Amino acid sequence: MRNASVIGLGMTKFGKNEASLKSLAISACKEALIDAGNPKVDAIYVGNFLGGQLAGQEIIGSILAKELGLGPIPATKTEGACASGGIAFRQAYHMVAAGIYDTVLVAGVEKMTHASTNLVTQAINSAMDNDSNEGISGLTFPGFFGVVANRYMYEYGAKEEHLAMVAVKNREYAMHNPKAQFQKETSIDEIMHARPITSPLGLFHCSPITDGAAAVVITAGNTGVKVLASGQASGPPLMQDIPDLLSIEAIQESARQAYEEAGLGPDDIDVVELHDCFAMTEILAIEDLGLFEKGTGWKAVEQGLTKHGGKVPVNTSGGLLSRGHPIGATGISQIVQIVSQLRRTAVNQVEGVRIGLAQNLGGTGAFSTVHIFEGSGV
Numbered sequence: 540m541r542n543a544s545v546i547g548l549g550m551t552k553f554g555k556n557e558a559s560l561k562s563l564a565i566s567a568c569k570e571a572l573i574d575a576g577n578p579k580v581d582a583i584y585v586g587n588f589l590g591g592q593l594a595g596q597e598i599i600g601s602i603l604a605k606e607l608g609l610g611p612i613p614a615t616k617t618e619g620a621c622a623s624g625g626i627a628f629r630q631a632y633h634m635v636a637a638g639i640y641d642t643v644l645v646a647g648v649e650k651m652t653h654a655s656t657n658l659v660t661q662a663i664n665s666a667m668d669n670d671s672n673e674g675i676s677g678l679t680f681p682g683f684f685g686v687v688a689n690r691y692m693y694e695y696g697a698k699e700e701h702l703a704m705v706a707v708k709n710r711e712y713a714m715h716n717p718k719a720q721f722q723k724e725t726s727i728d729e730i731m732h733a734r735p736i737t738s739p740l741g742l743f744h745c746s747p748i749t750d751g752a753a754a755v756v757i758t759a760g761n762t763g764v765k766v767l768a769s770g771q772a773s774g775p776p777l778m779q780d781i782p783d784l785l786s787i788e789a790i791q792e793s794a795r796q797a798y799e800e801a802g803l804g805p806d807d808i809d810v811v812e813l814h815d816c817f818a819m820t821e822i823l824a825i826e827d828l829g830l831f832e833k834g835t836g837w838k839a840v841e842q843g844l845t846k847h848g849g850k851v852p853v854n855t856s857g858g859l860l861s862r863g864h865p866i867g868a869t870g871i872s873q874i875v876q877i878v879s880q881l882r883r884t885a886v887n888q889v890e891g892v893r894i895g896l897a898q899n900l901g902g903t904g905a906f907s908t909v910h911i912f913e914g915s916g917v
Contacts, residue, residue, distance in 0.1 A: 552718045553751035560599065581643060589867070627871070628871060695835075719862040753872040768797040771796070811851055876897075
């Protein structure tokens, strides 16, 4: 397989945006193409989950190829719930590495804020197995991760304050990110007393409804930030089928694949963007990625090991909790932040970074992708 690198980045501001799904995607793609030096593009991959349900728009890949003047190139949309963007990137990377294409544009986009919360919740729940007793019972994603959080606290001694610490850390990072949805300062006290969603999760513990798009350009060779590895795995979509509620099997397996392909381990990672759809998910993910021992993620957060000056800064963009979560765009926006870190141009830049990791989750663990990157000149 050939080496492949990321040479172009683009991203809209996340949050409430009056622009259409198409316009958001075009904006991010144009920025990425300009950043890459306007190369000849051989194909386009787009991550999108709810375009048909919420924006009434499918065929987004073909639309982008036409609007961007890319000609009759192959255009593919990928869907893997919240991992749609990560899966799009993986498909594009493999096509470049295999020599099928030389340069590929990868985008992720979602338009959500124009719809009612009830409609958005109903649409997001299509990422669950609804032809099941859990679907009939009305289980939601906050409900699932609320159960997980309660079990985690019971098993390992964590407190609700530790969930709040995750949210505060990510908000502190987002305050310096001009493209983040939430940049207003908050506090542990405000988070602890916010509107409850599902015990023990409150408003600040849950990722928001967001509009936004992100894009990257991948090309063959080592001219940009090198893609070292790509892992992807699936897991049980039903709570009742999960052997251990406190581990997300798909994260563990996709990480194992990526570490093996890269010839690296968790201790080699300098900066991480991971899928904190809920504060509890970040704690699980840092454990399942092998960054911290099982049952100690909450202690790592308490000790400041997941921010600047700690063992490995996590979600320096603000994460889903504060950067925002336009579902199809999330996996690509994580890569934008990691590549920016490795270019030494990121918001909340981490000094001396060499290796970065992006982890994107879909559903309650139905999908996970892990990508590992190496900075140019390393």
